[in-house]
Structures are given as C-alpha cells and as structure tokens.
Amino acid sequence: MANIELHPAQRDELEVIENLMQFYMHDFSEWLPLKLAEHGFFSIQPKIDYWRHPATRPFLIQVDGELAGFVTADNETHIAGAEHNIGYFFIARRFRGQGVAQFVISALLSQIPGQWQIFHIDANLPAQRFWARLIPLLSDGHFTLQQREVDGYPCTFYGLRTPFSVA
Secondary structure, three states, rough: OOOOOEEEHHHHHHHHHHHHHHHHHHHHHHHHHHOOOOOOOOOOOOEEEEEEEEOOEEEEEEEOOEEEEEEEEOOOOOOOOEEEEEEHHHHHHHHOOOHHHHHHHHHHHHOOOOOEEEEOOOOOHEEEEEHHHHHHHHOOOOOEEEEEOOOOOOEEEEEEEOOOOOO
C-alpha cells in the first residue's frame, strides 16, 4: 500500500502548484475550449489574490514521498448554505486509479469541518464517475445533488456536511 500524504502548501510551494496548473489545464482542455498560447503553455494568470484569500487552503499531495498533485479548498460556492468548495483538484495520471484521490478527499473533508460543495462539469466523465461513486460512500448517503450551469457549462453539484456522522 502506498504512503499517501496531504500536507498544507507553504508560501514558497505555491509556485509548485502554479506549475502543476499547466497539467490541470491540459486535462481540462479535453472538455473545455482551452487554448495553448504561442509560447506553448496555457495562459494562466498568477493566482496571487486567490492564494492570499484567507479561505483558500492549498495542499500538496505526495505518494511514497513523490509529488503527485494538489488540491485547494476555498469558499467560492454556488449553492446555498455551502461554506467550503474544492477549487482545484489534480492527481498526476500515473497515480490515478490507485485510491489516491479517494484518500485525499477523505482526508481533506475530515480536516475542514462544515458544509461542503463539490462540483464537476458534466462533460468530464471520469470526474462524473468518481464523484458519483465517492460522495455517497463518504457521506453514507447524506448529500444533496443539483444541476446548474457555471460559465455556460452544465455542472453537477454535491452538498454534504463534515464531519460525517457515524451511524
């Protein structure tokens, strides 16, 4: 079994997340009309205001001591009553399908109690399958589900509260 770690990113590690954002954008270009700039990278504006926001909590993911991705929690919510949102979530491809993502989400939600919003664009079928399987499992079936558009794209929103009640 791999040793999976989720640790809060320090200020000097935010550049690592900004670098990984290129791979995140690459993945999303399959479902959104994202274009490479002339210099061969996706044009990503530095997220200085995002990192400075008190509700933004960036985390790096390591598997067996190796960088494997990142996740951010923030308060950029779209559904009523939600306090927390998963802003960005990226796992490098070679670590997918091994339980890393499930471990990370479980750890993240257990570290930050409250009402959560988790959403995905519906065109992202791997995310659709992942969340549809994981949310009922983590929440013991206690979640809400709603459809709405974000920036013109149909999305599925899950609402759930942590810590999860143990029945």
